Amino acid sequence: MSSLSSTLRQLVVDDDVLPYVQERCPDVVPVAPPRRLPGGNLNVVWRVSCAERSLIVKYAPPYIAADPDTPLDPSRLLIEARCLRALGEGGRLGELTGTVVRPPTLIDLHPEVPVLIMEDVGPVPSFGAWLRDAGPQGRSAAAAMQGRRLGHFLGRLHATTYADDHCADAFDNRPMQETRHAVQYQGVADMLRDAGVRDAEALGRHAETVGRGLLEPGRCLTMGDLWPPSVLVAPGNDLRIIDWELAHYGRPLQDVAHWRAHLWMQIQRAPSPAVAKAIAEHRDAFLKAYAEGLGDKEEVLWDEEERRDAAIHFGAEILVRAVGPFQAGYVYAGLDVNHPAVQAAVATAAEHLRAPKAVEGTER
Known part of the structure; x- marks a missing residue:
């Protein structure tokens, strides 16, 4: 060396x-x-x-x-x-x-x-910045188009790698899953307690159970960190997905519920009704295209158990951004736990943790 x-x-x-x-690229x-x-x-x-x-x-x-x-x-x-x-x-x-x-x-x-x-994709906007900077005319149509593109890609990624032994070996990222379990799922009770939620301990156990399950061998390759800063909008409105270090041969919920949680937060903190509407149309197009991308693998990859656990991850992801260790630099940065937006986020997260079957899909 x-x-x-x-x-x-x-x-x-x-x-x-x-x-x-x-040294590494002598022609550069x-x-x-x-x-x-x-x-x-x-x-x-x-x-x-x-x-x-x-x-x-x-x-x-x-x-x-x-x-x-x-x-x-x-x-x-x-x-x-x-x-x-x-x-x-x-x-x-x-x-x-x-x-x-x-x-x-x-x-x-x-x-x-x-x-x-x-x-280098270039100094191009992330998905969130692109959506906010787009002109009012055609914003919703463009956002829906990007939802179709992203959803179709993700569905095909999950379906193509389902039950793939080679991918299971190559993308076994247990160390990062263990870190996620410790920081995200095991931290739920403390975050809820700090936010004044009475049944924080019970809800924390729900999250820990899902987190432990996500340490087990998974079903398909997941990107693992699908949130607006990881999706760049290149010239021509093409999408470039960056930061794959949390990728793992895991379960679809850590991509689908992750993105849905961030879309919920983006809608809640949108600077205008037009932006909120565009994000909602992106979300709907994303979910429809994702199901289409799964094709005949939908029954095994997005079954009742996956939807239930997705709701729990949805809540856990909102918590770490609203009152947890990843608040800085995002939509709740600098807001006190008693701020109305933070309290609304905590209430939504808690409800998903409390009754995941009942709320599944209601964030739409």
Whole structure:
């Protein structure tokens, strides 16, 4: 291993990045200092402008980048690289993607550090920003179109990888699932208690049960972190799905309920009725296209148990964003627990945890 890679193993600083890129990609000619991108919690990410194209360099330290005191398995970046390879041109799952919906192209992976170099989609808006900045004319139609695209891709991804032993082995991301269980599902009781919910303990047990179940072998490949910052809108309104380090051979609910929870939050905190309406039309189109993408696998992948547990995940995801460790930088950032929007979010989350069968689908 080179001395540069040894340095990266210990600590990545901005001055390391250009020499590293030139070492790994000798045909690349950087033309400006690297720029560290904001907003990442798990990893350290830079944009490197080069003569012919710009690149993204992502480093996974053995801890949460935003919280160095919290250990985190760096093998998460190896999972992401496998996803980019599998879904890229000529990959095992490459038939699922095209110009309209795809992840970035993998350029290089140093598995021992680990550092990933990939295509830079560009300084383009995330789904949420795109929706807010779109003109009032045609906003709903465009949002619905993106819902159809995303839902169809996700349904086909889940259906194609169902009961696939190769994918089950390649995308076994248990370390990240264990982290999710500890942070998200096991934290539900504390979050509800802090928000003043009386039956917090009982609801927390519901979430923990689902979280434990998600540690078991799954049914299909899931993206794992499907929320607005992970869906970029490229020129031509094409979608680029980034940040696959939480991907796992798991259960559909961690994609479908995750996205639905974020759409609910986006609607609740929408800056105008027009934006809220567009998000709702996106949601409806997404759900319909997802079911169509599942095809004859719908009965085994989106059965009664999955819908019930999806409602519980829906509630747990709202909680971590409204009153939990991931409030900063999102739609409830800076709001006190007694703020009406936060209290409404907590009430919705609690109801989904309390009676998942009764509320399944009511967030529509």
